[in-house]
Amino acid sequence: MKLIEVKDYDEMSQRAADCIIEKIHSTKKPVLGLATGGTPKGLYEALIHDHEQNGTSYGNVTSFNLDEYIGLPKEDPNSYYHYMESNLFNHIDIPEEAVHLPSGTKEDLEEECKDYDAMIEKTGGIDLQLLGIGENGHIGFNEPGTSFASGTHIVDLAQSTREANARYFDSLEEVPKRAITMGIATIMKSREIVLLVSGKAKQEAMKRLFEGDITEDFPASILNQHPHVTVIADEEALGLVHQLKAIGQK
Numbered sequence: 001m002k003l004i005e006v007k008d009y010d011e012m013s014q015r016a017a018d019c020i021i022e023k024i025h026s027t028k029k030p031v032l033g034l035a036t037g038g039t040p041k042g043l044y045e046a047l048i049h050d051h052e053q054n055g056t057s058y059g060n061v062t063s064f065n066l067d068e069y070i071g072l073p074k075e076d077p078n079s080y081y082h083y084m085e086s087n088l089f090n091h092i093d094i095p096e097e098a099v100h101l102p103s104g105t106k107e108d109l110e111e112e113c114k115d116y117d118a119m120i121e122k123t124g125g126i127d128l129q130l131l132g133i134g135e136n137g138h139i140g141f142n143e144p145g146t147s148f149a150s151g152t153h154i155v156d157l158a159q160s161t162r163e164a165n166a167r168y169f170d171s172l173e174e175v176p177k178r179a180i181t182m183g184i185a186t187i188m189k190s191r192e193i194v195l196l197v198s199g200k201a202k203q204e205a206m207k208r209l210f211e212g213d214i215t216e217d218f219p220a221s222i223l224n225q226h227p228h229v230t231v232i233a234d235e236e237a238l239g240l241v242h243q244l245k246a247i248g249q250k
């Protein structure tokens, strides 16, 4: 894994935007894997700014999001579909038919999982997958214990994940208990992965990631086996990693 150490959230967002813009310019029909959560919001703002100022076009881009809550329709303000529209898609020129999120409202969710993986394959696979990380090491909504062989699937959300995401809802009770997520194997098939990490709350997760033990108890650890991962992390997130290095150098 390549590590880019940055000062703070804003620098992380700009560096990540640069990676994506470069990918769009250098790829004929770029396929982007996109993420939600608090972490990529600044990156999306930077992409919108660049689109407005420099005219970077998303006319040839196809996107696949990592995950969606089960039971929330697209219009729900807490659905990830709504998040993507308001934080990115409504402000760039990506064609409506080119954006994909797994649906959490289909009657046959098992079929939706299979269709989602098939659709990614059909477009030729993901060129660049953006990831955030949960404090427990989840990527997408793949909670600890998820099989590394998993394709897109339905998950029961960990209580800690529901609590962390309750800040976006009126109450914890309103946070859905299940989600549909790209699996670990789906994510690992991406040709390139960019993991964004910011803030003190992610220190422990960064320490575990860079310690390098690969275990399903810590889903992000599998990234150590991917040939092309860039981690863009800020000083706060790297606090414990720096301490580890300092101890190793003594």
Ligand SMILES: O=P(O)(O)OC[C@H]1O[C@](O)(CO)[C@@H](O)[C@@H]1O
Pocket (backbone or CB within 6 Å): 035, 036, 037, 038, 039, 040, 131, 132, 133, 134, 135, 139, 140, 141, 161, 165
């Ligand atoms: O970016 P945040 O809000 O810290 O969330 C981290 C991770 O948790 C999720 O929001 C899921 O809980 C992911 O989408 C994200 O990558």
